[in-house]
Amino acid sequence: MSQFFEIHPDNPQLRLIKQAAQIVHAGGIVALPTDSCYALVCQLDNKDAVERVRRIRGVDDKHHLTLLCRDLSEIAQYAKVDNRQYRLLKAATPGAYTFILEATKEVPRRLSHPSRKTIGLRVPENRIAHMLLEELGQPLLGTTLILPDEELPLTNAEDIREHLQKQIELVIDSGACSLEPTTVIDLTDDDQPVLVRQGRGDAALFGL
Secondary structure, three states, X not given: OOEXXXXXXXXXXXXXXXXXXXXXXXXXXXXXXXXXXXXXXXEOOOHHHHHHHHHHXXXXXXXXXXXXXXXXXXXXXXXXXXXXXXXXXXXXXXXXXXXXXXXXXXXXXXXXXXXXXXXXXXXXXXXXXXXXXXXXXXXXXEEEOOOOOOOOOOOOHHHHHHHHOOOOXXXXXXXXXXXXXXXXXXXXXXXXXXXXXOOOOOHHHHOO
């Protein structure tokens, strides 16, 4: 049965953030509010938790999972970033964007795309997510909380608890999230950014 934390969106209770971090460290899956939709997140290097996230979402290893990072320097640890890509990232982070980049060797092979060796990364503009990342000291692995056979994500913490209380360890309630997922931008093309998915972030920032 999942735990349920009510955390203030602007002034998160540090005690609850620390408890959430302990749950992640213990291999738990958390429904986390972000600056776009709710995300299912878990520890980066916990294979069992990652496989559970994929099963809940109903996706295979060809589906990009996303690393939620604290800042640009952390992105650069897990993805190969040249000067052009860095300028684009700097203009759009933190924010509701997910970037597809070539993964470094810091990323476990099972987490990168099996044929392209790429990974999705983002820096969320959300106080709770940021504080949890700071407490953990490493990225979270996440994916938009859309259940199998559904088109729209779950946006209400009570609905999430009703659907997933036996499958995840923690639901964080900070009020309803957006229905819009992140905008996904592929930066692996040498010529120009490629719009993969239009979402909450403005693609015009990249000339798209």
